[in-house]
Amino acid sequence: MRRDTFLKSMAALAAAGFVLxxxxxxxxxxxxxxxxxxxxxxxxxxxxxxxxxxxxxxxxxxxxxxxxxxxxxxxxxxxxxxxxxxxxxxxxxxxxxxxxxxxxxxxxxxxxxxxxxxxxxEYNVFVVPAASPFKTMQDVIAALKKDPGSVKWGGGSRGSTEHIAAAMIARESGVDATKVNYVAFRGGGEAIAAILGNNVSVGGSGYSEFQQYIESGKMRAVAVTSPTRIKGLNAPTLKELGLNVEIGNxxxxxxxxxxxxxxxxxxxxxxxxxxxxxxxxxxxxxxxxxxxxxxxxxxxxxxxxxxxxxxxxxxxxxxx
Known part of the structure; x- marks a missing residue:
């Protein structure tokens, strides 16, 4: 086929909406x-x-x-x-x-x-600020049972996997899930700032978003939503803690x-x-x-x- 004929054919195909x-x-x-x-x-x-x-x-x-x-x-x-x-x-x-x-x-x-x-x-990790009085997820749950509103959960938008997980944790702990005090942030950066600033009691997100802060000691991981422990992270699964909570992102x-x-x-x-x-x-x-x-x-x-x-x-x- 001649080059000019080929180009005309391609132009006709493009005009007709066909794209290779x-x-x-x-x-x-x-x-x-x-x-x-x-x-x-x-x-x-x-x-x-x-x-x-x-x-x-x-x-x-x-x-x-x-x-x-x-x-x-x-x-x-x-x-x-x-x-x-x-x-x-x-x-x-x-x-x-x-x-x-x-x-x-x-x-x-x-x-x-x-x-x-x-x-x-990716599974979620729940963390607390380094200076938090909560040392474990059991501490968080004890406070949740005593006064659900006193535990301020921070994470992604309403309906995010960490929000759902927080509601599931409450339900599994015998707490009315509708009373969970959840603060939704527009992005991971805002959530991280709130956790580091001690503006929330516990934060949730993917391990990749928290990893550098956990490794530097600025955050403490207290639980994960995975079926087994996450490699390299010293935090129990929620199932290990007796809570039937497993959810992935x-x-x-x-x-x-x-x-x-x-x-x-x-x-x-x-x-x-x-x-x-x-x-x-x-x-x-x-x-x-x-x-x-x-x-x-x-x-x-x-x-x-x-x-x-x-x-x-x-x-x-x-x-x-």
Whole structure:
């Protein structure tokens, strides 16, 4: 085929809305919505993925936007409304966003966006400030039983996994879960500042967000929500303490509403390629994230099941 004929054919395909997946993906100028303030798990995950996309050659550039609040619903609304049909737009999301949708009932839903991939899984760690009178989770629970309002729990948005875990701990301890004094923050950075400033009694989040403060002695880990102890962390599981509480946090990435199946596949292939790059593997190791890659219809089905499971747990814990 002559070169001018080939170029005319490509132009005709583009005009008709057909885009070759590899051409659309590789070397793209991507935008990443981070629906939380800087310093939290979504921010860390999105920027780590963006770095891997660039270093693997999948993206020529990355543009980030932080938009915190309402368990990610504010950023989600902006993403859904402003990115329709944009094949170069991505958004980080996860279990916290589902919990926020259940409790907050925002006007938009993650189902309006396009699922790409689940990336990681991580369990929560509960910590107290170094100077706290609480030395163990048993101390926290004793105070909770005596006066639920005296224990101020701090963490992510209302409906986050640490909020759900706090309600489950109360219920398992014989305390009315609706009386849990939970303070929601717009991002991990705000929650960390509140814990370090002794403005909350106990804080919860992923280990990766607290690790440096635990290791430096500024925070003391008192319990984890995992089925077994977290490697390198001297903190018991809640089940070890006789509480039937186990809940994990996962994070993933969605694309804009209204993109074509071909564009969805191209973005999925691009993200999968980035997770195989050494940059992403280094991020997993550094942040103690468990790889949990899931794509396509399996990821969409997982989100549906997770939504139903979280709703059931939250209803049982008196949160909705």
């Amino acid at each position: 997946p590899a051409a659309q993906a590789r070397g793209a100028n991507l935008k990443m919505m981070l629906p939380a303030n800087p310093g939290g798990g979504w921010d860390l995950t999105g920027r780590a993925l963006g770095k891997s996309l660039q270093e693997s050659g999948m993206a020529a550039s990355m543009q980030y936007e932080n938009k915190g609040g309402a368990a990610g619903a504010i950023g989600l609304a902006q993403f859904v409304n402003a990115s329709k049909g944009d094949p170069n737009a991505l958004m980080v999301m996860g279990a916290v966003m589902l919990g926020g949708i259940i409790t907050g009932k925002p006007p938009v839903s993650v189902t309006q966006a396009t699922p790409i991939a689940r990336l990681t899984s 996962w994070r993933g990435v969605y694309a804009a509403p209204g993109i074509t199946p071909q564009q969805q596949k191209a973005l999925t292939d691009m993200v999968v390629a980035a997770t195989r790059h050494k940059s992403w593997q280094e991020s997993l190791e550094k942040n103690s994230w468990t790889p949990a890659l899931l794509t396509g219809a399996e990821f969409a089905d997982f989100v549906d099941r997770e939504f139903a499971l979280l709703r059931a747990i939250m209803a049982k814990s008196g949160m909705i």
